[in-house]
Amino acid sequence: MKNKNVTYFLGISVLVVWGLIFFRFFNSESDEDLSPIQTNNHYTKIDKNEKDTFELILNYRDPFLGQLAEIRNNSDANRKNDGKIKKLKTTKPKVVIAPIDWSFVSYLGTIYGKQSKKKLAILRINESEKMVGNNDKIGDLVILKVGKDSVLVSFLGNRKVLR
Numbered sequence: 001m002k003n004k005n006v007t008y009f010l011g012i013s014v015l016v017v018w019g020l021i022f023f024r025f026f027n028s029e030s031d032e033d034l035s036p037i038q039t040n041n042h043y044t045k046i047d048k049n050e051k052d053t054f055e056l057i058l059n060y061r062d063p064f065l066g067q068l069a070e071i072r073n074n075s076d077a078n079r080k081n082d083g084k085i086k087k088l089k090t091t092k093p094k095v096v097i098a099p100i101d102w103s104f105v106s107y108l109g110t111i112y113g114k115q116s117k118k119k120l121a122i123l124r125i126n127e128s129e130k131m132v133g134n135n136d137k138i139g140d141l142v143i144l145k146v147g148k149d150s151v152l153v154s155f156l157g158n159r160k161v162l163r
Contacts, residue, residue, distance in 0.1 A: 009032065051054065061097060062090065064092070065090055066093060067090060067091065067093060100155060100156065100158050102155075102160055102162075103127050104125065105123055105124070105125050105126075105141060105153065105155075105162065106123065106124045106162065106163065107122075107123060107150065107151050107162035107163060108121075108122040108123065108124055108129065109121070109122050110122070110146060110147070110148065111131075111153075117148040118133055118134075119133070119134075119147075119148075120132065120133050121133075121143065121146045121151045122163075123151065124145075125138055125141065132146070132151075133146060134146055140155055140156055141153060141154070141155050142154045142155070144159070149163060150163045
């Protein structure tokens with residue numbers, strides 16, 4: 001009996017709420033004027049004989065080389081006598097290689113697999129020990145070759161032999 005009373009009460013309250021919503025939606029008086037917007041359709045007459053002039057601003061970064069290209073403002077100066085466009089002169093970016101701190105990786109030893117006939121190196125990388133073989137990758141660190149008592153590794157293009 002108690003559940004029926006709650007159900008009736010909730011049903012009536014839902015009907016009242018939706019009734020108020022519909023009442024406000026359909027009986028609302030808008031303060032805005034819904035008349036069509038007045039536009040001024042005036043056109044300017046363009047003289048077809050008048051020549052349009054423009055200038056290209058080409059001092060933006062080259063998206064492939066990542067640097068500014070040297071371009072002359074006069075477009076005729078960039079053309080040869082046969083009508084072909086000259087190649088733009090660009091400068092090569094200087095690559096600065098920062099010294100790498102190799103302390104995050106250390107060589108612990110080499111083991112041989114009897115069944116697999118492979119050499120595996122044990123490396124400590126960021127305080128965790130890993131068993132790696134030739135051409136294994138751990139993040140940006142690549143193990144190039146596992147030797148008898150050393151490992152050749154590459155990190156961001158720099159190589160080092162760990163003993």
